[in-house]
Amino acid sequence: MSQILPLIKRIAQNLRDKSGDGRVDKFFVFKLARRAFAVPAVDVAEVSMPVSLIDIPQRSEFMMGVVNIRGIVIPVVNLRSRIGLEADYQVDDSSRLMLFSFKTGTYVAMMADDIEYRLKDGVIESVPTDNAEERSFRTVVIDNARYPVFMVDMWLEKNEIEILQNVVESF
16 A cells, blocks of 8 residues: 555544645636636636627526537626626736536536636635535635635536526527
8 A cells, every 4th residue: 555645644634633624635726806716626627718709699697608619618607797787898918717517518608817827735614514604615725815705516506507507408
């Protein structure tokens, strides 16, 4: 048995002990309106430069439109309005399109103002149990800073995911 594996397990256990029952994962840190968020690296299918957004007539309020990346139509969700940030913003050189994939095979994208491409180790903190409102949010500690964790499937309702799938199928 490798001597490295027990060492890694011991380090992970020490990190867990410091923050409750959290686990160590890799994260991307991205920004929306100067506010930083973390997203588990395994949830990100791709990060790309922004491409032309195609507007959809009679689209749902939570959608910005769709993009075509290598022949795949991908709906773009307006996360900013979901979390109470200004909905209108300018795409610039630091903006990036983050693509996520659902278990159904459907992709969804969101625009980030900026993203750190370097993967960072973070410890997911345990979910608070005393306040019902706080239970829906998870946080991660990265380099002694606390970030809200973005989980795409928690920000979209089941019917909204179905709407996204229907939009893709209509193309």
